[in-house]
Amino acid sequence: MTQSYIGTKQILAWEQDKDGQPGYAVKYADGYVSWSPKDVFEAAYIPIGHVDHLPAHQQRVIGEKAQLDDKVGKLTDFLDGEFFRSLDAAEQERLTVQLGAMREYQQILAERIAAF
Known part of the structure; x- marks a missing residue:
């Protein structure tokens, strides 16, 4: 299967x-x-820059943020699109809340990376 x-x-x-x-x-x-x-x-693949000099766990955080940035960009574009407007209000609200949570997560990862 x-x-x-x-x-x-x-x-x-x-x-x-x-x-x-x-x-x-x-x-x-x-x-x-x-x-x-x-x-x-x-x-x-999503580029994450030159990170070979960093420890593996820091490389993973940078990769995680790059993937999240890509997803946030795609969801933002979706929310600006025609199909989003065709969804029922409850689903629009869930997607809008999801984007807010993703942006919070983005900020946390950005702060962690800045502390490297």
Whole structure:
């Protein structure tokens, strides 16, 4: 039986063309290196900058904030869209409260990162 999965991993990558196609070389934690087309790579990964000098737990906090920033941006855009306005008032309220909680969480992560 098949099911859906969502994965989270931190990788090292650099832009690299292959056969004239733009993409990224990807190095995984176990040392395995592969290549991914640009559009596939950018749909799957969010950049977190140069963090190799930081301890692993701090790298994870930075990654968590980057993912949250992406989700907040997408939810903000959704709340400004046509489909949101078609939802019933109770669901609009839940989504608005959710965005507020996410922004609070964003602020906490930002303060933790500033303290590194």
